[in-house]
Amino acid sequence: MAYRLNDQKYYNNRELSWLMFNYRVVQEAIDPNNPLLERLKFLAITSSNLDEFIMVRVAGLKDQVKMNYHEPDTKTQLTPRQQLEGIGKLNRENSRVQYEYYHKLMGELERYNIYFKHPHELPQSMQEKLEDLFDTEIYPSLTPLGIDAYRPFPKLKNKKINIFVDLSNDLGDQTAIVQLPTVIKRFYEMKDGVNTYYILTEDIIETHIEKLFTGYRIDRTFPFRITRNADLTIHEEGAADLLIEIERFLKERTRGAAVRLEIDISKNHTINGSFLKHELDLHEEDIYKYDGPLDLTFLFELCSKLKEQLPHLVYQPFVPQEPKFLGSENIYDKALEEDIFFHHPFESFEPIVDFMKEAAEDPDVLAIKQTLYRVSSDSPIIEALKLAAENNKQVTVLVELKARFDEENNVQWAKELEDAGCHVIYGMHYLKTHSKITLVVKRVKGKIVRYVHLGTGNYNDSTAKQYTDMGIITTNPEIGIDAINFFNYLSGYSLKPEYNALHVAPFEIRDLFGESIDTEIGHHKEHGNGYIFAKMNSLTDKKVINKLLQASQEGVKVDLVIRGICCLKPGIEGVSDNIRVISIVGRFLEHSRIYYFYHNGEEKMYLSSADMMTRNMIKRVEILFPINDPQIVKEIKSINRLYLMDNIKAREQKSDGTYEYVENSYEAISAQDELMRRAESYGREQQVQKENQLLLKVKNRFKKRK
Structure with a gap:
């Protein structure tokens, strides 16, 4: 058969396909079958997703345009410029729908006596309290930045909210910027009987901004936000220490070129941002104007605050169950008999944590080797590895320092593990190590047994409650030998090994x-x-x-x-x-x-x-x-x-x-709902079995007494 495979009509552009995915996230905010606070969280997820997309994918395309690179992509034959045009069109429509539902959902919150208000809309007594809050908590941390011949345009932080100020006096017009410090809250809460009011910090500052510019008239203010290029290169070649190079890279990333300017036009629809566009070297298509607050990721914090007050507006709690293929058996004993399968978050991640803790404490465990890509902020996996090293076990950990946007955390973990006595390696030259593998070498009845955990997701006890992932623990001899060879390949100097059962990228x-x-x-x-x-x-x-x-x-x-x-x-x-x-x-x-x-x-x-x-x-x-x-x-x-x-x-x-x-x-x-139902059903069956076993033990003891 003659295959017709090169027609661009057979393919979707990668970037536009991603934006279609982000719209499917918006659809979850639209879906009335989702609880209200969960719908708001999906709006926050949409914004968080988009920030990373802009910082990496859009930034990369803009760099190509600046370098006069006009080669089309191999699938859809779109040039970088054409891709940016398509992204702008689709993303503006996504954002329009996102903000449309932001206003609708915030309106629905009012049914529960929860209001997001501008300071001017509050009762007079609250306005006075808010002014006092501004004077005592917010004002001392603010630094107005004038812009003139002696004070150049400041290097504003990535993804932080700023307030643009046009002001004047008898001598003429001036321009200034007020940055929202990271040390202050994004919003404040005030109560009036049964009503709860939330006020955005940028609105509070705008309301009292004249206090920062005594002797001037405030002509216009508006919040704005800059997204910078984070698609920078880590210079591995010649780096004496990758740890030091990563730390240099993190500082550089905060100073990347601006790629997007967002403006809140909710109070003034005539704002065009021309001054900022010029200073940031942006084009009109790089400016996004929203009829609402910037950076909707603040909804994560809001929903977290409200879920205890309004528990019926979040998903019903789900407790991950005992793994079906493990039950309540000891993980090391079970793995000697057969492979154990795990399906998170429907099944608990705790057995994986226990697998590591037991290895750290077991005197028969000789060595532990593990790859880490992203871990939680308070990781029990890290603690188990440190304990194992303190217990004089051979502990080797590959910490991937190049895990995008987790570099800073991983640098810290690498240092902690090294201080605890673990042998830490940082990855491989020009390759990210994204594998999820743990090897525990243990002496069992005088013989060496290799226990191997392999998974699709990170060793992260936090995301294991939110991401669907699968994994196995096995003592399969071929996989055990492959695991040994894999870690030796990562930690030493050798050609890529021939594997028996595993297939390892690259290629x-x-x-x-x-x-x-x-x-x-x-x-x-x-x-x-x-x-x-x-x-x-x-x-x-x-x-x-x-x-x-x-x-x-x-x-x-x-x-x-x-x-x-x-x-x-x-x-x-x-x-x-x-x-x-x-x-x-x-x-x-x-x-x-x-x-x-x-x-x-x-x-x-x-x-x-x-x-x-x-x-x-x-x-x-x-x-x-x-x-x-x-x-x-x-x-x-x-x-x-x-x-x-x-x-x-x-x-x-x-x-x-x-x-x-x-x-x-x-x-x-719904597949996910059915998987939760199945897990809970299995959990109930297990509980009945345990109760019956306990009852049987009691009966047997009673018979013996008779």
Whole structure:
């Protein structure tokens, strides 16, 4: 068959596809089936997501334009300039909807006697209290920055809110900027009987700003915010110490070039920001004007404050359950018998923490080796590693210093681990180590046993409650040997090893995908039953996409569950009409990566830390690992079916690249809700079993007494 694969109509642009994903996050704020405070949090998530996108992806495109780089991308043939134009158009529409629902949802809060008000809208007695609060708490921390021949335009901080001030006196017009210090709150709370009022700090400052400029008339004020380029290069070549280079890089990133200017025009719709545009060397398309407050991430804090007061306006609490494949058994004893499967957050992350704690304290444990990419601020994993080193175990930890926006935290963790006696390595030259692997070497009955944990998500007890991830603990000898070789490869000088069971990027994972798709095509030609399932965060790699298109054209059925970016367009007749693309955005962040090939009944199931993205498969150290236990394969297939049945949170991509909510013949079903229900049901069964066992022990004791 002649494959037609180079037509740009078969692909979605990566950046525009990401913006479509961010709109699906906005849709969760629109969805009336979500509790009110959760809907507000989705607006905050949208803003947080967009900040990173602007700082990295948009900044990178703007750099290309500045350097007169006009080569189109390989899939959609859009130049950097065309991509920026498309981003501007789509992002402005996303932002319009986001702010439309911000006002609607804040209006709904008023039904619960909660009001976001401007100081002028408060009762007179409250205005006086607010002025006193300004004088005592806010005013002392403010520094007005005049701009003239002697005082140049200041280097304003990335993502911080500022107030622009036009002022004048008898000598003429002047310009100044007031920065909101990071040490003061973003909003203040005041109560009046049953009513609770919240007032944004920038509104309080604007109301009393004349106190900062005595002798001047205040002609105009407005809040603004700058987003700077964070897509800077870490200079690994020649760095005597990567730790020092990362610290230098962090300082440099705060001073990156401005790439976006946001202006709050809610009080004055005529503001154009021309002065700021000139000073920041921006263009009109870089300016975003919002009819509402800047940086909606403050809604995270607001919702956190309100959830105790309004518990019915948040998701009903869910307690992660005991892992089905572990129950209440000891994790080390169970792993000697069979592989253990974990599915977070439906199943608790605590057994992984216990796995580390027990290793730290067990005198039979000789060594612990682990990769860390992102960990929580108060990590029990870090504490276990430090304790293990203090207990004279050989502890080797790879802390990936280049984990974007976690560099500062990871520098601190690296120093703490080194101080505790751990051997710390910082990653590999020009590659990010994104693998999730732990090796515990233990003496059991006189023999050395290698316990290996492999996962799709970070060793982060906090995000494990919010992200869907999978993992296994195994004592499989081949995987154990591979783990030893993997860590030796990271920590020493050696050629990349030949692995028995693991597939390790760079290159190996993409090669496996290509070979597996070819094999599936071959089976389909012979048996007519070809099937591929893949779940991931993003699909961007053109080589893999082309392989999937070839499989579709040969008749192989392909189901893709992709949360975010998808550069493949499904449903195009004769090209991708056997491919279905589903995206699920819900209560939990879909983060697990699952790859399944039917192979005429000789099923191959893999989990991985890697997406089908070029950067993951070529520019990172990633691990893809097989699921060998038939019962675990069966369990994961059952989970996969749920995602394909979802008709509440699932959206399906159409052949033009747009997404629509799934409609199918199943009864209403949300995959995440069903997985919570199943976990709780299993948890209740386990509790009944424990109670029955306890009751049986009591009865036996009673019989013995008789």
